[in-house]
Amino acid sequence: MLIRKTADIPASEVTPKHWYVNRRKFIAGASALGAAALVSGYDLMSEPEHAFGGTAIPGIQKSNLSTTEKETPYKDVTTYNNYYEFGTDKSEPAEQAKNFRTRPWTVTIDGLVAKPKTLDIDAIMKLAAPEERIYRHRCVEGWSIVVPWIGFSLSTLLKQVEPLGKAKYVKFTTLGDGKQMPGLRPGILDWPYREGLRLDEAMQRLTMITFGLYGELLPNQNGAQLRLTVPWKYGFKSGKSIVKITFTDKQPDTAWNTAAPNEYGFYSNVNPNVDHPRWSQGTERRLGEFSKRKTLMFNGYDEVASLYSGMDLKRNF
Numbered sequence: 155m156l157i158r159k160t161a162d163i164p165a166s167e168v169t170p171k172h173w174y175v176n177r178r179k180f181i182a183g184a185s186a187l188g189a190a191a192l193v194s195g196y197d198l199m200s201e202p203e204h205a206f207g208g209t210a211i212p213g214i215q216k217s218n219l220s221t222t223e224k225e226t227p228y229k230d231v232t233t234y235n236n237y238y239e240f241g242t243d244k245s246e247p248a249e250q251a252k253n254f255r256t257r258p259w260t261v262t263i264d265g266l267v268a269k270p271k272t273l274d275i276d277a278i279m280k281l282a283a284p285e286e287r288i289y290r291h292r293c294v295e296g297w298s299i300v301v302p303w304i305g306f307s308l309s310t311l312l313k314q315v316e317p318l319g320k321a322k323y324v325k326f327t328t329l330g331d332g333k334q335m336p337g338l339r340p341g342i343l344d345w346p347y348r349e350g351l352r353l354d355e356a357m358q359r360l361t362m363i364t365f366g367l368y369g370e371l372l373p374n375q376n377g378a379q380l381r382l383t384v385p386w387k388y389g390f391k392s393g394k395s396i397v398k399i400t401f402t403d404k405q406p407d408t409a410w411n412t413a414a415p416n417e418y419g420f421y422s423n424v425n426p427n428v429d430h431p432r433w434s435q436g437t438e439r440r441l442g443e444f445s446k447r448k449t450l451m452f453n454g455y456d457e458v459a460s461l462y463s464g465m466d467l468k469r470n471f
């Protein structure tokens with residue numbers, strides 16, 4: 155995001171359903187067989203292989219938290235990415251993350267908790283029925299997307315470790331594997347990519363731990379095997395390839411806040427009234443569309459406003 159570039163947004167002619175019929179690893183019929191098949195479906199997926207993106211997730215439930223806005227074409231969502239570990243150009247992650255190993259994948263949850271745990275991705279995915287939540291997602295650079303993410307509330311995962319009363323923040327650490335991530339060079343960001351939320355933000359029902367999109371396991375470029383989705387905050391708060399979640403009593407440092415504290419605040423709530431030094435936040439362009447639309451306070455997720463009552467959101471940007 156430190157790089158100045160005019161947005162080059164691809165128009166897409168992909169029909170929303172194309173991906174569903176010809177995914178190479180579609181688990182035939184599994185979705186019709188209910189929860190038991192769902193579990194064995196996941197076990198099938200745990201064979202040590204590269205690039206699981208494209209594997210259909212069985213048993214997905216629709217969420218009433220979804221927007222009814224038109225979904226951004228799959229092709230745009232999976233070829234126009236910010237994921238600096240795999241290059242700073244929007245087209246690079248789709249290419250350079252192709253052979254990224256997403257299995258085995260574990261997430262350690264530690265810090266101020268009664269029961270620290272390391273959980274395998276298969277165990278995490280079984281904690282709750284996978285939900286499809288169609289969320290708006292806005293990048294601070296001025297583009298936005300509407301994506302049917304698959305996952306469930308982060309709170310479901312966090313409750314597993316019994317957070318202590320002293321815990322006030324949650325820190326997310328993502329994978330920093332220089333052998334697999336060609337973008338992991340000094341001078342771009344201080345690696346590994348780190349993010350953070352206040353505990354009440356992390357427990358808010360919209361905050362999602364995400365392992366799929368468009369009915370499939372996440373493509374590598376979208377953050378496989380596990381990412382965060384925080385729809386009322388700018389995209390960079392939604393860290394990809396999460397391997398560790400730590401409960402703390404102090405506001406954690408984050409990769410972007412460390413790199414440019416005057417540009418990227420800890421909160422980073424979508425706010426059309428507070429411009430980024432280099433990008434106006436008043437309007438946005440949805441990938442695949444030409445005209446701009448107005449950006450909404452909290453990206454239109456009004457239910458989170460109470461988390462910030464009494465706070466100066468210009469100062470706490």
Ligand SMILES: Nc1nc2c(c(=O)[nH]1)N[C@H]1C(S)=C(S)[C@@H](COP(=O)(O)O)O[C@H]1N2
Nearest residue numbers: 235236237238293347376389390392393394
């Ligand atoms: N680990 C990691 N997570 C990341 C980033 C990154 O560079 N590295 N980029 C962020 C930014 S700026 C955005 S806009 C979103 C993009 O998510 P998407 O490619 O799925 O649309 O991922 C966020 N998560």
Ligand SMILES: [Mo]
Nearest residue numbers: 293294389390
């Ligand atoms: Mo972003």
